Amino acid sequence: MRIDVISLFPEFVAQCAAFGVVGRAGERGLLSLHGWNPRDYAEGNYRRVDDRPFGGGPGMVMLIEPLRASLRAARDADPAPAKVIYLSPQGAPLTQAKVRELAGRERLILLCGRYEGVDERLIQAEVDEEISIGDYVLSGGELAAAVVVDAVARLREGVLNDAESAVQDSFEDGLLDCPHYTRPVEHELGPVPGVLMSGNHAQIARWRRMQALGRTWQRRPDLLDEATLSKADRKLLAE
Numbered sequence: 091m092r093i094d095v096i097s098l099f100p101e102f103v104a105q106c107a108a109f110g111v112v113g114r115a116g117e118r119g120l121l122s123l124h125g126w127n128p129r130d131y132a133e134g135n136y137r138r139v140d141d142r143p144f145g146g147g148p149g150m151v152m153l154i155e156p157l158r159a160s161l162r163a164a165r166d167a168d169p170a171p172a173k174v175i176y177l178s179p180q181g182a183p184l185t186q187a188k189v190r191e192l193a194g195r196e197r198l199i200l201l202c203g204r205y206e207g208v209d210e211r212l213i214q215a216e217v218d219e220e221i222s223i224g225d226y227v228l229s230g231g232e233l234a235a236a237v238v239v240d241a242v243a244r245l246r247e248g249v250l251n252d253a254e255s256a257v258q259d260s261f262e263d264g265l266l267d268c269p270h271y272t273r274p275v276e277h278e279l280g281p282v283p284g285v286l287m288s289g290n291h292a293q294i295a296r297w298r299r300m301q302a303l304g305r306t307w308q309r310r311p312d313l314l315d316e317a318t319l320s321k322a323d324r325k326l327l328a329e
């Protein structure tokens with residue numbers, strides 16, 4: 091998979107993607123990340139990338155042309171069609187379902203804004219989708235782009251080892267994850283739940299599902315709806 095990042099700080103996103111599972115995806119050739127800096131496409135001695143907003147108000151707005159030229163360069167660098175995503179608090183919230191959809195594509199271009207944002211005409215003309223990583227404001231889209239790169243890369247075939255398999259992740263089945271334990275069995279902070287050492291796989295699966303359901307119900311009841319619960323879950327909850 092190829093991901094191009096358009097940003098005034100493309101090295102920042104590259105650094106975020108240089109470690110752990112995502113770094114390994116790069117080393118294995120499963121992810122190629124390319125940065126494009128709009129400043130390199132800006133004109134004049136000052137290589138200006140922003141200007142004051144029409145209508146007044148604080149902050150600056152990113153200019154159309156340096157962004158459009160970087161987008162063109164990114165698109166032209168590879169013939170595969172790319173989906174262009176603009177990271178902004180005005181976007182649709184990022185969910186695991188959306189991450190999975192994006193991970194199914196061969197090419198993404200992530201557009202990161204700074205300052206007050208990007209000239210709306212550029213967004214209208216060039217952006218396929220606007221995505222937010224949460225209801226808070228970051229000083230730029232780079233951290234959000236790094237979040238997208240990480241979440242998407244780990245779902246690509248061959249990136250996770252069997253032991254790290256994504257199927258058990260939180261949200262993959264619409265629920266929060268169950269708690270996890272490792273050695274030692276006895277510790278001053280408490281024991282490991284006995285069922286996990288019982289060797290009874292059906293009981294362990296049942297316990298984990300119960301924990302996931304209970305935690306979701308307690309912490310994120312908004313995630314629980316008719317669709318997420320199987321018949322077996324309803325039976326478990328009724329017990």
Ligand code: ADE
Nearest residue numbers: 177178179222223228234
């Ligand atoms: N840029 C600034 N804040 C953001 C957010 N919450 N999500 C995505 N991009 C952003």
